[in-house]
Amino acid sequence: MDTILVVNAGSSSVKFQVFAVDNDGRLSRQIKGQVDGVGSRPRLRASGAAGDKLADRAYPIQNIQDVPAALRVAGEWLRDEQQVVPLAVGHRVVHGGPDYDRSVLVDHNVVSRLDRYSMLAPLHQPHNLAPIRSLLANFPSLPQVACFDTAFHRDHDDVADYYAIPRRLHAEGVRRYGFHGLSYEYIAKTLPKVAPEIASGRVIVAHLGSGASMCALRGGRSVESTMGFTALDGLPMGTRPGQIDPGVLLYLASTKGMSASEVQDFLYRECGLKGLSGISNDMRELQSSGEPEAAFAVEYFVYRAALNAGMLAAALQGVDAFVFTAGIGENSVSIRARIAERLGWLGVDLDPLENGRHAFQISRAGTTPVYVIPTDEELMIAQHTLSLLWSRYSSAKTREQVS
Numbered sequence: 001m002d003t004i005l006v007v008n009a010g011s012s013s014v015k016f017q018v019f020a021v022d023n024d025g026r027l028s029r030q031i032k033g034q035v036d037g038v039g040s041r042p043r044l045r046a047s048g049a050a051g052d053k054l055a056d057r058a059y060p061i062q063n064i065q066d067v068p069a070a071l072r073v074a075g076e077w078l079r080d081e082q083q084v085v086p087l088a089v090g091h092r093v094v095h096g097g098p099d100y101d102r103s104v105l106v107d108h109n110v111v112s113r114l115d116r117y118s119m120l121a122p123l124h125q126p127h128n129l130a131p132i133r134s135l136l137a138n139f140p141s142l143p144q145v146a147c148f149d150t151a152f153h154r155d156h157d158d159v160a161d162y163y164a165i166p167r168r169l170h171a172e173g174v175r176r177y178g179f180h181g182l183s184y185e186y187i188a189k190t191l192p193k194v195a196p197e198i199a200s201g202r203v204i205v206a207h208l209g210s211g212a213s214m215c216a217l218r219g220g221r222s223v224e225s226t227m228g229f230t231a232l233d234g235l236p237m238g239t240r241p242g243q244i245d246p247g248v249l250l251y252l253a254s255t256k257g258m259s260a261s262e263v264q265d266f267l268y269r270e271c272g273l274k275g276l277s278g279i280s281n282d283m284r285e286l287q288s289s290g291e292p293e294a295a296f297a298v299e300y301f302v303y304r305a306a307l308n309a310g311m312l313a314a315a316l317q318g319v320d321a322f323v324f325t326a327g328i329g330e331n332s333v334s335i336r337a338r339i340a341e342r343l344g345w346l347g348v349d350l351d352p353l354e355n356g357r358h359a360f361q362i363s364r365a366g367t368t369p370v371y372v373i374p375t376d377e378e379l380m381i382a383q384h385t386l387s388l389l390w391s392r393y394s395s396a397k398t399r400e401q402v403s
């Protein structure tokens with residue numbers, strides 16, 4: 001069986017999925033797994049296509065001390081126990097910087113270019129690149145593809161992507177990029193199949209997970225996003241503040257004497273729902289807490305989400321539909337209801353029964369359609385990987401025929 005391995009590596013975990021490729025190039029998910037607790041309590045868990053458990057085992061800490069070691073363990077398990085030897089590996093890479101507006105086959109040169117963007121995504125990029133490097137070293141002939149969260153947003157007009165700072169900085173790459181692009185691309189590709197009447201219209205997609213952002217789609221293309229140069233801007237997130245006056249950072253540096261790396265750590269790890277509530281970065285925990293600070297953090301999240309939707313509605317000059325996706329967007333009935341309540345002025349009116357049962361369409365008939373669409377970033381990565389593999393294969397074939 002031909003397979004594509006998809007890897008999403010974080011700071012303490014590696015999530016992976018295996019897709020089978022049939023003769024017509026169709027992909028079907030076979031295995032979903034992760035190695036988490038890297039460097040603390042490593043554990044490999046995996047399930048099959050039907051959710052059947054394939055593995056759940058703990059490892060001694062010294063066996064899995066870093067992300068490449070986690071990928072090695074997953075790779076050995078896949079090869080030895082599942083007989084999976086992938087044709088290629090597709091990686092989620094958060095930042096493609098100014099250089100990459102689409103997925104790319106990786107070599108050492110590409111990795112060193114991508115490494116330059118590590119400071120723009122310090123929580124993700126170094127961890128995304130670590131397994132790529134280790135596979136390049138150990139399996140140099142295995143094709144690897146980097147798929148970027150920024151790529152889908154690269155068609156924006158200049159007016160959406162410039163900051164009002166001297167233009168030479170834009171030329172250096174200091175500009176708005178936008179993130180969660182693989183998720184938005186999946187939604188944009190799904191809409192024509194599930195809601196063809198609105199797919200070519202103006203749609204606001206809310207990707208509400210631990211990281212949260214919104215994207216304005218026109219005719220299936222991203223025209224505006226709430227995130228910018230880094231994944232810090234826009235909506236409040238689990239541990240990131242979202243939009244914040246840069247003056248606050250100057251205040252922290254000058255009055256509190258915080259260094260650049262302390263400010264960075266603060267912005268990525270100490271703010272958002274966690275900072276506001278002082279309780280948790282996890283929406284479920286906040287919703288089940290009776291503390292007023294938890295309730296305030298949830299209210300802040302809802303308020304800012306609706307505020308940002310208003311901004312995107314202005315970018316689109318109106319809205320034909322809304323989509324909720326990711327952990328909070330797909331699962332929280334009450335957050336959807338509360339955001340929607342604030343969007344009544346845009347014609348939004350949810351049907352509580354449909355919302356309560358997580359239906360595909362949760363709006364009342366005759367109002368602005370609101371959909372819940374589970375995202376599938378891994379499928380997008382597998383598709384990009386396969387299509388780059390095909391183009392490499394066909395250009396090799398053409399070269400053979402020419403010579």
Ligand code: ADP
Nearest residue numbers: 209210211281282283284285326327328331332
């Ligand atoms: P990521 O992939 O960015 O880690 P997810 O998309 O998995 O994040 O979303 C995680 C967030 O979704 C967490 O804040 C979690 O509490 C929230 N979440 C998941 N299920 C629910 C639910 N039923 N109600 C409210 N929040 C939920």
